[in-house]
Amino acid sequence: MGRLKAIIVGVALSCGSVAHAAPGMGTDVDLRSVLSWVFATIGLYHLALWNRLRPLREYLWFGLVALCLALNAHITGGGFEDLPREAYTRVLPANFHVAAGLFPLFVFSVLGRERGWAMRIHVGVNLALAVFMLAFGTEQVFVAMRPVRMLALLPMATCALVVTLISAFRGHAEGRVIAIAGVPMFIAAARDRWVELQGLVGQGWSSAAFAVFTLGMAFLLADRSGRAYRQVQSREAELAALNAATRRFVPIRFLQLLGRRDIQDVELGEGIEREISVVFSDIRSFTALSEQMTPRESFGFINAYLGHMEPCVEAAGGFIDKYIGDAVMALFPGGPGDAVRASLAMLRALEDFNAERVAAGHVPIEVGIGVNTGPCMLGTIGVPTRMDGTVISDAVNVAARVESMTKHYSARIVITEATARGLGTEVILREVDRVAVKGKSDPVALFEVLDGELPGVREAKQASAAWFGLALLDFRARRFDSASAGFRRCLEACPEDGAATLYLGRCAWLAAHDPGPGWDGVVRMAEK
DSSP: OHHHHHHHHHHHHHHHHHHTOOTTSOHHHHHHHHHHHHHHHHHHHHHHHHHHOTTOHHHHHHHHHHHHHHHHHHHHTTTTTTSOHHHHHHHHHHHHHHHHHHHHHHHHHHHTOOOOHHHHHHHHHHHHHHHHHHHHOOHHHHHHTHHHHHHHHHHHHHHHHHHHHHHHHTTOHHHHHHHHHHHHHHHHHHHHHHHHHTTSOOOHHHHHHHHHHHHHHHHHHHHHHHHHHHHHHHHHHHHHHHHHHHTTTSOHHHHHHTTOSSGGGOOTTOEEEEEEEEEEEEETTHHHHHTTSOHHHHHHHHHHHHHHHHHHHHHTTOEEEEEETTEEEEEETTOHHHHHHHHHHHHHHHHHHHHHHHHTTOOOOOEEEEEEEEEEEEEEEEETTEEEEEEESHHHHHHHHHHHHHHHHTOSEEEEHHHHTTTTTSSOEEEEEEEEOTTOOSOEEEEEEGGGSOHHHHHHHHHTHHHHHHHHHHHHTTOHHHHHHHHHHHHHHOTTOHHHHHHHHHHHHHHHSOOOTTOOSOEEOSOO
16 A cells, blocks of 8 residues: 555656646647546446446446546547537536546445435436536536536535545545545645636646546555455455365265265255265274273374274275264265275274274274165255254165174174175175164175184184085074084184174074074064
């Protein structure tokens, strides 16, 4: 803003020197001719700006005032030498009153002042005088109307000057610029109007003053546009940072699945249905573990653990939908292969995490992972003031139940039949059970992913996989003694085989308690 003031002072000095050049050189006429083009260019430029920035009315008022000054400079500079004398007495006063009516609007808009009833009267009176002079502005009317025209100008012009000076005194930077450029113009215009009342030509001072003011206001609005542009850039940067921060709460993949670019486009209740693989993972015995830690230590532990898990999900093409305490719910639109690859990567990351814990003197942890695939409804729920993105379906419920059952089989990863069908031969599976979740009559076959087991356990289970399969057939055919022998053989090969231990217990109970003719070997869960 200091540079702007210096430019205005420089323009004032240069324009003043030109306006007071030696007589007979035609400099005053040439100056007005040049100024008419300058004013016209400035006016059209600011009208174009207003066309793009409609709420900023100061650009409109200034553009119109600048065009009025361009017309005035063109006419007084000899631009219409062939026009009759009556045209001057009509066009010049009418043009003057249009500019006088709009000028206070510009000042009040820049200073952010309300336009009250006095302003409306001022604008209305001056526009009415402009129309009157354009229609009836003979030389006699021109002379007779001088006092009325001065009266229509002075009150609001004085008010605009006072408002500007008060704003400048109170530290308003733009008010100071208007005062520096506007006070000389006000004095010059008042002087020339006074000379005009004496019946003399009074344009000598106004040309230079109008030039200084117009150029000063053009620089002021340019500075304002520059600051507005920087504010827009800053706001865009803030919005980009806000969107980046929002993505930490609402995953970008979630928005992409909804067909939205950012969180602002999401509406309550919208959603899509598609097949998704759902992964649930949970830390085993976390409650007992957390009882040994302070709340702050619990948060630190969970965040450190999740910091190892999340990259595995992202790398496999999925995203984490929810953190439920120590549990993770992740979604994989790409299919079962991505979900299982992420699950195996999570177990490898767990080994690194446990190594860090052991080095720090803590016990290692174990997790269980359940995977299911099926149609899911992905969308937003809640109320307009508080929404949440989520996925709702039986597939999600089943995945959560499967994860909770991993501890029964002492398995690290258990998947459903729907997930297994989409895997091919990329992983080694072993069927461990058939269960029917609460509310469903159709059983779900469950498979243990042997690739997720620790090396010694994995090889032992693979070696006994054929025995386990035969024992499972015997169990479902009610040959409990034969099944028990098969499961014991599996345990001899792998003492850590939790599924074989589970079935030995089931065989002993069913051998002692006849399950009845309706028994089909399916485990029916009484709870969700």
